[in-house]
């Protein structure tokens with residue numbers, strides 16, 4: 385099999401997780417890492433035996449020694465690495481949210497449309513069995529027309545790093561917003577909500593939003609970084625999709641799935657894991673390997689398209705802008 389030369393830009397918590405996963409894939413060689421902090425790039429390069437180091441996203445993006453750029457910087461910095469990489473003909477896997485602004489997101493999608501490189505935004509929930517199972521049941525008509533989607537997503541208190549992950553809608557509820565748009569094929573028509581500032585007056589750490597989609601589906605999105613650190617997992621996520629003929633309930637972690645209609649109730653634990661320790665089973669590993677397969681097989685990723693990533697961001701920003709601040 386052809387060896388793929390991969391570079392990783394953005395060496396925070398998730399960037400290092402990319403290094404861990406990619407370093408275990410036999411047909412991958414991590415040839416370059418990039419952090420604006422030289423000491424961090426050097427630390428990761430030594431830990432994972434990576435020969436190339438950059439401290440500038442644009443220089444990284446154009447480096448001769450990478451075929452694939454994984455951009456795991458914060459959303460506001462994605463464009464600075466993604467656009468030059470696509471212009472240089474590289475394949476690009478960028479973390480969600482695709483960007484911090486619709487202008488940046490659209491600029492990336494436009495460049496991607498003209499580039500020979502493959503481009504995908506890493507919306508991890510699209511690779512998680514419970515959410516995929518829900519999509520299949522919805523498409524098969526098993527819950528009928530969707531009436532309501534109730535979603536929550538709570539994170540450990542300490543994982544809100546001041547100045548970094550700063551927006552509960554764009555950073556975390558965007559997972560559920562993307563899923564709601566994917567399940568319904570609709571778009572946001574009206575939004576109300578509250579954004580709360582508990583840990584800091586500069587950065588909100590929780591939100592509750594109620595949204596009407598154009599097809600009449602009513603959604604609630606709750607997300608926060610307020611879950612106490614003693615909670616056993618860093619994430620508590622759930623979604624209830626209520627149709628006029630049945631409903632689906634998803635919880636994770638551990639993954640749980642329940643389907644109910646007038647005739648039966650089925651509950652099971654779909655195979656999934658958010659635990660980095662079980663790398664081969666994690667959704668992140670599946671997502672990365674899917675992208676690498678698309679590169680190897682010369683096909684555009686279909687599981688999440690650039691247009692869908694822009695649509696999810698546009699919706700998240702719109703809802704966020706409609707939220708009232710509570711301080």
Ligand SMILES: NC(=O)c1ccc[n+]([C@@H]2O[C@H](COP(=O)([O-])OP(=O)(O)OC[C@H]3O[C@@H](n4cnc5c(N)ncnc54)[C@H](OP(=O)(O)O)[C@@H]3O)[C@@H](O)[C@H]2O)c1
Nearest residue numbers: 394395396397398399419420421424456457479480508548
């Ligand atoms: N799919 C998911 O469930 C999921 C989960 C978490 C994060 N993400 C996404 O992944 C991206 C990165 O998030 P993250 O969790 O990695 O953010 P993070 O840990 O807060 O890191 C963000 C940036 O801060 C700098 N940084 C962090 N730790 C550093 C250190 N020890 N030394 C020097 N610089 C450091 C890095 O800048 P440099 O770029 O200069 O290296 C890094 O890119 C975001 O787009 C986020 O939304 C996705």
